[in-house]
Amino acid sequence: MSRIMKLSTIGGRQVVSTGTRWEPLIGYSRAVRAGNWIAVTGTIGLKPDGTCPPGASEQMRLALEIVFSALETLGSRKSDIIRTRIYVTDIRLWEEIGRVHAEMLGDIRPATTIVEVRALADPAALVEVEADAIAGS
Numbered sequence: 001m002s003r004i005m006k007l008s009t010i011g012g013r014q015v016v017s018t019g020t021r022w023e024p025l026i027g028y029s030r031a032v033r034a035g036n037w038i039a040v041t042g043t044i045g046l047k048p049d050g051t052c053p054p055g056a057s058e059q060m061r062l063a064l065e066i067v068f069s070a071l072e073t074l075g076s077r078k079s080d081i082i083r084t085r086i087y088v089t090d091i092r093l094w095e096e097i098g099r100v101h102a103e104m105l106g107d108i109r110p111a112t113t114i115v116e117v118r119a120l121a122d123p124a125a126l127v128e129v130e131a132d133a134i135a136g137s
Contacts, residue, residue, distance in 0.1 A: 005030070005073040016070045020046065022121055031070035038076055038133040040067050042087065044125040052124040056093040060086075060100040063129045071133055080133040081105065084112045087128040091116040097127050 006017040015029035023029065031040040045052060045062030052059055068078045084105065088097060094114050101112065110131075120128050 005069055007073050014074055016073045018066065018070070020050075030066075031074055033074040033076075033135065036135045036137075038071060038074055038080070038135060040070050040131040040133070042085075042128045042130050043067050043070075044120060044122055044128045046122075052122055052126075056088070056096050056126045057100050059125065060097045060127050060129070061104070063127060064100070064104045067129060067131045071131075074135070076133050076135040078105065079108055080135050080137050081108055081110045081131050082134055082137065083132040084110050085130040086112065086114040087117045087120065088114060089117060089120060089126050093126060 004019060006019065008015055008017070012034075014033040016031040017023055018030045020030075028041055030043070031038055043063045043066050045059030045066070047053055047062065053062065071077060071080065084101065086097060086101065088094060091114075098114065120126075
């Protein structure tokens with residue numbers, strides 16, 4: 001799935017915006033590259049129309065696709081991911097979400113953490129993913 005990513009430079013760092021309503025409100029970027037280090041902010045699985053699909057698996061898949069697209073915009077790729085953090089609103093979903101993580105990143109095997117949180121910014125969101133990458137690793 002193609003995502004619209006806006007690349008700019010701020011203070012010598014490359015930053016990517018996806019245009020979500022939260023980015024200007026909170027004042028953050030989808031991803032930031034400083035040297036070879038890339039941090040991708042917490043990302044929920046939003047469809048292009050800004051809504052979350054039903055189901056944790058599809059939300060996780062979309063979230064990771066957005067993460068991968070942000071990395072590509074910054075000249076990196078998913079194989080450069082060294083760590084993911086997964087936030088779920090119901091820890092009982094960990095296996096369902098984990099299977100998607102394994103499907104999409106299992107050959108890379110990044111360090112990861114899954115934690116339960118009370119809620120995410122969008123009430124329909126069940127899962128949010130962060131990623132750290134080292135470009136060219």
